[in-house]
Amino acid sequence: MRTLYFLALVLGFILLQSTALNFIAINGIKPDLVLVLVILNGFLRGTREGAFLGFVSGVMQDLVSGGYFGMYALINMTAGYLGGLGEGRLYRDNRFIAAGLAWICTLGAQLVFYLLLVVVDVRVYVLTALTGIIIPVSFYNALVVLLLYGLYYRSHRQGLLSDEQY
Amino acid sequence: MSGLSLGKKIVLFGILVVVMMTGLHYSAGSIEKFTPLTSSIRDFLSPVQRGIMIVGREVSDFVATPARLIGLSKRYRQLDEKNSQLESQLLQFKEISEENIRLKKMLDFSTGMAPQLDTEAAAVIGRDHGNWFGSITINKGENQGVKSDMTVITPAGLVGRVTRVSNHTSEVLLITDPRSGVGSMVQETRSPGIVEGVTGGQGSLIMVHIPADLTPGKGNRVITAGLGSVFPKGIPIGTVREVRKEEAGLFKMAEVEPYVDFNRLEEVLVVTSFQLETP
Numbered sequence: 001m002r003t004l005y006f007l008a009l010v011l012g013f014i015l016l017q018s019t020a021l022n023f024i025a026i027n028g029i030k031p032d033l034v035l036v037l038v039i040l041n042g043f044l045r046g047t048r049e050g051a052f053l054g055f056v057s058g059v060m061q062d063l064v065s066g067g068y069f070g071m072y073a074l075i076n077m078t079a080g081y082l083g084g085l086g087e088g089r090l091y092r093d094n095r096f097i098a099a100g101l102a103w104i105c106t107l108g109a110q111l112v113f114y115l116l117l118v119v120v121d122v123r124v125y126v127l128t129a130l131t132g133i134i135i136p137v138s139f140y141n142a143l144v145v146l147l148l149y150g151l152y153y154r155s156h157r158q159g160l161l162s163d164e165q166y
Numbered sequence: 167m168s169g170l171s172l173g174k175k176i177v178l179f180g181i182l183v184v185v186m187m188t189g190l191h192y193s194a195g196s197i198e199k200f201t202p203l204t205s206s207i208r209d210f211l212s213p214v215q216r217g218i219m220i221v222g223r224e225v226s227d228f229v230a231t232p233a234r235l236i237g238l239s240k241r242y243r244q245l246d247e248k249n250s251q252l253e254s255q256l257l258q259f260k261e262i263s264e265e266n267i268r269l270k271k272m273l274d275f276s277t278g279m280a281p282q283l284d285t286e287a288a289a290v291i292g293r294d295h296g297n298w299f300g301s302i303t304i305n306k307g308e309n310q311g312v313k314s315d316m317t318v319i320t321p322a323g324l325v326g327r328v329t330r331v332s333n334h335t336s337e338v339l340l341i342t343d344p345r346s347g348v349g350s351m352v353q354e355t356r357s358p359g360i361v362e363g364v365t366g367g368q369g370s371l372i373m374v375h376i377p378a379d380l381t382p383g384k385g386n387r388v389i390t391a392g393l394g395s396v397f398p399k400g401i402p403i404g405t406v407r408e409v410r411k412e413e414a415g416l417f418k419m420a421e422v423e424p425y426v427d428f429n430r431l432e433e434v435l436v437v438t439s440f441q442l443e444t445p
Contacts, residue, residue: 015218018294019293028297034295064208064211066204072296117298124365
């Protein structure tokens, strides 16, 4: 049941990203809520579940966007796995640590995205990609985690995303 | 899964990545059409997207109102001054326009710069959910006569082209998308070139492959060239901001400031048919 709630949240965030989040875009850049969710899930659940739910959420994104199939699946799987590397190693009660992890994982996932763009022959200048997208999104995601981590952590411990939800 | 050895896990992971990369490779070739599943999902989600967009816009306007009120008086004065200037310019342009029509008739010459456009208005109900690509979803699709490769504009200028359609929605590839290329020319110098997007989110464009002997100047207007392109000729794209040499050195490239504010698109016009002006 917990997994279903998680995937419902992913679908909700996909819809928000394609609609309302555009109103809070800064210089055309908006936070990637699905990626944030996947990273936090990995952080609190470990690499295996992080990568798996990252993959499933990515497939959902690929289906809704109708673009390059497998792109978001690979990105989110990477992000979930990277987030999972923090599980058991980093102090999970501190939102600043979670924000730092989100920053690094977003950076890693976005770099993989850039490499996949090269695979599908989409040309974006490296400097433009770094300064225009990769670094700003990383900071924006870290900010989102800083603001919402408490809520997510509570839900993970005793809410809809806790182990009690079967 | 937990009972698998590390070696088997790595092999499984490798297989998964290879399958996804294969999917990526093949979908890259068929990016011009939706799969039936994606098409149905998009049609199903479109009313929800439309609703969220409307609510989001209202909330955004409400939150931004106090900030706008602060500069309102100053802005009013500026607009008043601008209005007077524009009225005077309009009179001049009317005169020039009438003269232009007379001269064209005399020369029996069609420039093709003022195509007759039939358009279908559509509302923007969604955007690409990532930051890399620049595409929008509009609430008109195959059932309303929208087809792939139709040009999409606003009164300000070129927006993009329809890439994929479902029954009730269409996806429009913005000219700011890095996958977009528009055959264009500089109106003043007649220099040809291709306008390409930089990244989806940023509203900037570059015009590449401009012949070095036809270097445009700052502030020159860039319009669609029309030749062999899906876009009608003469649609404004933007103004030249800066010109520099391309890396290869044979051609010049220009940064172009688009006329359309891509981050504030609410309604667009789909050009359903166009014909060049005939004498």
